[in-house]
Amino acid sequence: MAQQFKAHPWHGISIGAEAPDLVTAFIEIVPTDTLKYEIDKESGYLRIDRPQKFSNIIPSLYGFIPQTYCGDLVSGHSLKSEKQGPTKGDGDPLDICVFCERTITHGDIILQAKPIGGFRLIDKGEADDKILAVMKGDVFFDTWNDLHDVPDAIINRLKHYFLTYKNLPGQPVVCEIHSIYGAAEARKVIELSRQDYKNKFPDSF
Numbered sequence: 682m683a684q685q686f687k688a689h690p691w692h693g694i695s696i697g698a699e700a701p702d703l704v705t706a707f708i709e710i711v712p713t714d715t716l717k718y719e720i721d722k723e724s725g726y727l728r729i730d731r732p733q734k735f736s737n738i739i740p741s742l743y744g745f746i747p748q749t750y751c752g753d754l755v756s757g758h759s760l761k762s763e764k765q766g767p768t769k770g771d772g773d774p775l776d777i778c779v780f781c782e783r784t785i786t787h788g789d790i791i792l793q794a795k796p797i798g799g800f801r802l803i804d805k806g807e808a809d810d811k812i813l814a815v816m817k818g819d820v821f822f823d824t825w826n827d828l829h830d831v832p833d834a835i836i837n838r839l840k841h842y843f844l845t846y847k848n849l850p851g852q853p854v855v856c857e858i859h860s861i862y863g864a865a866e867a868r869k870v871i872e873l874s875r876q877d878y879k880n881k882f883p884d885s886f
Contacts, residue, residue: 689725691774692885694747694791701871703817706777706794708744711785717846718788720745720774727789737846740838742781744788745774746812748885752877755870756808759801763859767808775874777812778839782821793817796867798828801860802843809856810874811843812867828863836861 688694690707697705709718709727721728751770759767779794794814802809813831815822825831840858847855862870879885 687725690720690791691722691725691745691747692882693725696746696748696875697793700875701796701868703793703795704746704777704814704871706742706744706779706792706814707747708742708779708785708788708790708792710739710743710788712739712741713784713786714739714788737842739778739842739846740835742779742785742788742792742816744777744779746777746871746874747774748878749775749871749874750878750881751775751808751810751874752881754873754877754880755810758870758873759803759808759810759859762801767803768806769808770877771804771807771809773809774878775810775812775871777814779814779816780819780822780825780835781816782819795823795826796871797825797830797864799862799867799870800840800843800858801862803857803859804847805855810870811839812871813839814867826864828861 694705697703716732717730718727719730751773756767756770794816796812796814798813800811802811815825844856
């Protein structure tokens with residue numbers, strides 16, 4: 682009977698048997714989107730969060746890793762790693778940016794991705810890490826295995842997006858990137874977010 686219904690992207694899709702080396706990514710938005718979509722936690726459908734009011738364009742595929750959660754373990758690890766860390770996790774699944782050489786025209790899809798690094802981003806005092814990854818089998822980006830393989834121009838473009846995508850003219854800055862880390866740390870953050878998920882949703886296992 683369950684196979685007659687769509688699986689919830691956060692809870693009903695596996696993170697992948699090879700995680701954290703290879704993870705499932707649920708893609709919410711793509712670079713051509715002019716609206717910010719995000720998962721509706723109750724229904725599992727994509728909903729419109731807000732229009733992209735200014736010139737912010739996400740320079741990669743963007744979504745989250747199923748069966749992860751940014752809670753106490755993720756925020757505690759961030760706090761240990763930084764002089765001034767977050768007070769708590771943001772309560773969402775772990776975000777992921779996926780580099781892909783081909784044009785993908787819409788979200789609401791899943792793919793397999795190889796983590797290569799991440800941003801330790803703090804949003805209004807909450808841990809909101811962004812994992813950087815490449816799509817499995819991509820003919821161009823699959824050669825990237827760690828952050829040092831990524832050109833500075835691409836890293837800077839992503840940094841600019843996340844530092845400005847919630848800003849409004851005349852309002853205080855709400856997002857900060859405290860550090861950028863490589864593949865080993867990305868895998869660590871993914872593992873902590875998996876444990877946070879198990880702690881938050883024990884009945885899922």
